[in-house]
Amino acid sequence: MHLIWLLAWRFRSDKRQNGFISFISASSTFGIGLGCFVLIILLSVMNGFESELKDKLLSVIPHAEFKSVHPQGIENWQQEVSLLQSHPEVTFVEPYIKATGMLQKGNKMKAVEITGLDMEFANKGILPSLLPAAQWQRFVKDKNAILLGSGVMAKLGLKVGDRVQILLPQLSSDLSLSAPKTLNLDVLGSLDFRGELSNHIGFIHMSLAAEAQNIDFGAQGIRLRYRDPFMASSLTREIGFNLKPEVYMSNWTISDGNLYQDIQLVRAVVYIALSLVIAVACFNIVSTLVMAVNEKQSEIAMLKSMGAKNGLIVLVFMLQGTFNGLIGTALGVFLGVLMAMNLADIASMVEQLLGVQFLSGDIYFIDFLPSELRWHEVYMTAFIAVVLSILATLYPAFKAAKINPAKVLGH
Template identity: 80%
Template sequence: MHLIWLLAWRFRSDKRQNGFISFISASSTFGIGLGCFVLIVLLSVMNGFERELKDKLLSVIPHAEFKSVYANGIENWADELSQLKKHPEVTFVEPYVKATGMVQKGNKMKAVEITGLDPSFAQNGILPTLVSEQAWSEFLADENGVLLGVGVMEKLKLKAGDKVQILLPQLSNDLSLSAPKVIRLNVLAGINLGGELSNHVGFINMSLAAKAQNIGFGAQGLRLRYEDPFRAPALTREIGFKMKSEVYMSNWTVSDGNLYQDIQLVRVVVYIALILVIAVACFNIVSTLVMAVNEKQSEIAMLKSMGAKNGLIIFVFMLQGSFNGFIGTILGVVCGAFMAINLAKVANFVENLLGVKFLSGDIYFIDFLPSELNWNEVYLTATIAISLSVLATIYPAITAAKINPAKVLGH
């Protein structure tokens, strides 16, 4: 092995080596390093978006909803709720009434999804943390109070203390639309849920919403949160099929899962694309070694005439070509990991320098570039890059071992 290392290093560092071979060799090293660097950084960004999605967006929206198929709501919703609380994966559950209506202030109107909540249950949820203590106390005390998304309040130029009216569509017995029901409410505070959600949500007292929607049993459905929101589809089906009431099942991946699905799709596309970039860089190793073998035919012939076996020649050139992969991988992984750890700071510096904003808070649920380094992905990237580098050396190394010393030395 000492001889193999010595020969491989001397062949690689030979100053008489053709300049074009040196250029192709450096290009392969740079390409492998760049591919590893970009792959690690982009996967870290995808991980960051997934983490922020879980910690921010999924902390304010329900993970699952079970809505009664009947207009009167769920008759025994209190019993169903107590059963759901016993499920080990369920962390929070509450009854709700939901309706889509129009919020009107003067001659301005805005479509809003109104959710009626029972304050005694909502007290233990996330909603109290999104408003001031005073606003929440008013919501508990004022049955006609409403909490609106900050986007709705900006659109209608509302502020706390204003009075608005909400027009809710009504269905007659023959399922045709009748004149909308008008509810007059007091605006208590604005809620910032992040991104587009803040532009079309509102919360009122559940008893008021039930009266307005003629829901006799008081609750239209139940909504809940899971310990692991990414298991919502499977858990929702499991729980829904066990419920005694007839309900429609829905989870956040159906109603608000576009972003999560986009993240997973981009992750797969990025991984495939950049692995191909690394593979293309590894093809440069093949070109480099093929040219190096042609250039070193006399040296190979002399080694074989002195007793060097084919295995030694193969390992020498495999090791020589693998140097490019090792060096490129190490540089790419180290730089990629460093950039991924400090990406938020770097992005913030660039934003301040250029005076631009990469992510707008009123469109996305975050206004910064997130990053979370996953060391398992780093190890996988390094393993793939080194494996492709080693595979790229096999054909040229075998070609070197097939050189006939008699023909070469004869010339």
Template identity: 55%
Template sequence: MKLAWQLARRFRQAKQKNRYISFISFSSTFGIGLGCFVLITLLSVMNGFERELTQRILAVIPHGELYSISNEGIEKWPQVVKTLQSDTRIASVEPYTKITGMLQHKAALKPVELTGLDVSGASHDNWLEQVTPAAWQRFVKQPDGVLLGQGLVNKLQLKTGDTLSVLVPVTTDDLAFKAPKMVKLTLVGVLSIGGELDNYLGMMHLGLASQAANITSGAQGVRVMLNDPFAAKSVMREIGFDFPQAVYMSDWTRTQGHLYNDIQLVRTVVYIVLTLVIAVACFNIVSTLVMSVREKRAAIAILKTMGAQDTLIRQAFMLQGLTNGIIGIAAGTLMAVLIAPNLSIIVKAIENLFNTEILSGDIYFIDFLPSQLETMDVVVTVVVAIILVVLATLYPASRAVKVAPASALNG
């Protein structure tokens, strides 16, 4: 193996004297490095989006819901909450009542979805990340208080302390509409979740929401937060099928699952496309080594006449190609490892420099480019790139072994 390394190094030094071969060799190294760098960086961005989805959206949106099919609500909901809390898969459970209506302030009307929560019973640590502590304290102390999304507050030009009206539709048993019920609320704070949720989401107290929705039991349903939110679909169906009364079952994949599916789709497309970019760069290694074999036919013939085995010659040319590939892989991976964790800062600096905005908080659920470097992404990318480089060296190395000493020396 030591002799093979020496031959590979000599062949590589001789190759650098030929500018054309040297250029193709450099382009293959550059292409592989660029492919590794972009692939690891974009996978880190996808990881960042998935992290923000979990920490932002899924901190506010319940992982699962069970809600009554009638206005009677959940029977004996305190006992139901206590039973579900004993399930090790569940992080927290809380009763809720959801009302949908029109939010009125002066002459303006906006659709709103208000969730009534029991602020005294369950833990609301996740909500504290979306509102200021002062706003949360005001909300807890004021029975008619409401927290509204930032988008709603901006569109209606609201400020803390404003009195609002919510028009809740009322239906009869024959599905005829009556005059809407009006609920008076006071704005005590702002929810900042991000994206479209800020344009219609709000929180109010459970008792007032149940009264407005005519829920006789006091709670329309129960909201469940799981230790593993990505198991929500199976867990909620298992719980729902064993529930003592008829309920509807829902989970976050039905309402916000498109965000997660989009992230996974982009991740898959990015991986396939950039792996093909690395594969195309590896074709340049094939071209470089094939030309190197043709240029070194005489040297190969002399080595064979001196007793060199086919294995030695094959290893020499494979190591020559591997050197180009590994240099590119190492350079691209090193750049990605240095840049990917700091990508958010770099992009923010670019936005400030050019006075532009890459992600708008009005459209997306975040207004910055997130990034989270995962060791497994780096390992998989490096392994796949090395495998492609090794495969690219097989054909030229086999051509080198087939060189006939007699014809090569005579030619």
């Protein structure tokens, strides 16, 4: 093995080597390194978006909703809530009433999705952490109060303490629309959910919503959160089929899952595309070694005439080509990991330097470039690059072993 390493390194570092071969060799090393570098960074960004989606957006919106088929609501909803609270995968359950209405302040109007919450359950949810304690307590005590998304308040020019009017559509007994119900409520808090969610959401007391929407049983539906939100689709079907009342089932992958699906699609495309980039760079190893074999025919013939076996020649040229893959992989992985671990800070510096913002909090649910490095993906990237580099050396190495010493030395 010592002889194999010595010959491979000397063949690779021979200063008499053709300049074009050296250039192709360097380009293969650079291509492999670049592919690993970009792949690690982009996968880290996709991981960052997925984590922020789970920790921020999915910490606010319900993971599943079960809405009654009947306009009167869910009868004995307290019993259903108790059963759902005992489910091992469910972390939070609450009844709700939802309606879409028009919010009016002066001559300005905006469509808002109003959710009625039971304060006993809402106190255990996420909303209290999004408001100052004093504002939340005032909202809990005041039945004629409303909490609005920050985007809604900005659109209508509202501030905490203002009084607004809400028009809620009404269904008559024959399911035709009748005159809307008008509610005059005090704005007691502003909720910043980031992104589009803040532009169309509001919360009121469930008892008030039940009265306004003629929900006889007090709750229109039940919504809940899971321990693992990415299991929402299967768990929602399982739970929904076991509920006694007839309900419409919905989960976040239906209402807000387009972003998660986009992340998964981009991740798959990135992995395939950049793996192909690494593979193309490895083809340069084939070119380099084929030209190196043609250039080193006399040296190979001399080694074989001195007793070198075909296996030794194969290993020498495989190792020579693998050097390129190992060096490129090591550099690409090192720089990719270094960049991925500091990507948010680097992006922030670039934003300040150029005076631009890559992600707007008004559109996306975050306003910075996230990054989360997962080491198993780093190892997989390095493994793919090294394996492709080794495979690229097989043809030239076996070609070198087939050289006939008598024919080459005879010339």
